[in-house]
Amino acid sequence: MKTIGLIGGMSWESTATYYRYINEAVRDHLGGLASADVILNSLDFSNVVALQTADRWDEAGVLLGTAGAGLARAGADCVLICTNTMHLVADKVARMSGVPLIDIIDETAAALKADGRSRPLLLATRYTMEQGFYTRRMAAHGIDVLIPEADDRARVHGIIFNELCQGIIQDQSRSLLHEIIAASAERGADSVILGCTEIQLLIDAGELALPGYDSTAIHAAAAVRFALSGGKDEACRAAAERV
Template sequence: MKMIGLIGGMSWESSAEYYRILNEGVRDRLGPTASARCLLWSFDFSEIERLQHDGDWDALAARMVDAAQRLQAAGAEVLLICTNTMHRMADLVQAAVGIPLLHIADPTGARVRAAGIARVGLLGTAFTMEQDFYKGRLAARHGLDVIVPEAADRALVHRVIYDELVAGIVDDRSRQAYRQVIARLVARGAEAVILGCTEIMLLLGPDDSPVPLFDTTSLHAQAAVAAALDDGIPGDSAAPGDRAAVSQVARGA
């Protein structure tokens, strides 16, 4: 089993979910006493959040590269950035290390396409919804037509992430507001919705949407299990754990 290196703490609420899913995935494959070999570099998210909103992406890139290099030096053999937004500097991180970085958009995009879906809505931070680093990869590598909420809905989705979910606050009023955002995306033609922030899975489940939801946290972690166990990175043919993760998220698809 390869050693998985996790760049986490962004926020720790979702990093804890990564740890759970990784260990459950390894246990499901190898037996009841098996668990994942992993290393975690955990940031103080207050520092990361401040730099994000200040627009200091160079400082953020330097921190991410440093974390990746430290994990590689400690023995990591495959690397995950446990947040969608910070994949803005994924190419810089990959160039700075000699181990593979599993990009969070790729297992997600592959599973969306495998489900026969072409037009998908995207929820995430304002950075993820509005900048091209994420939408562009889904379009270029996976042929997806990606739509995002209108400006007021983007602001709402972003606020709930930073004011509530990263602090572990799960509010039914916010869940209802997100349901309405999803309904508006569906009205614009979205056949499914990508939960493109690793904390959104704390708020939404399959019953909250009339179309399939694809949870990037679960799909990313399951891809890491497959890579660590030399099953390959799930693509059009999903590994058993990956199929389970998708069925939980996209129930009724």
């Protein structure tokens, strides 16, 4: 089994979900007491948020790239950035890490394309919805991403940072997201991307008005496929084919 490197802590609420998803999948596919070989560097999210707020993305890229390089030195065979927003600096992190970076946007695009979806609504932080890096990457896969209206973007961003990243789950916020999703169908959306790794803490991708795609689960599954592929152990190879 290959070793998975996680750049986490952004927030730790969703990083904990990554750890659970990855280990549950490995146990399901290998059985018994099997668990994933994982190295985690959990960053102080307050430092990352300060760089985001100040629009200091180059510095944020160096911070995460340094974390990725450290994971590689520690033995990680791949790196995951355990957040959608910080994929804005994914290219720098990949270069500095020197090992394969499993990209959450590419993996989510692949899941959408496999199901014939081409016009998803994106629910995410305002950085992910407004900076353009996400929609451009999706467009390269032939996917036309919709984002909520400005007021709704602000509300979703607030739910993420003021509630979910702090472990707060509120029914009124869940209702608001469901309303935004329902309205998006009238704009031509054919699916929904839970494009912030914390949103799955609030709403279930399988219980939405449109087909939902949980980027956290998709990303974690891709990591497991990588970890179980290409090894000498026949059980790992067979398991990777089933993930």
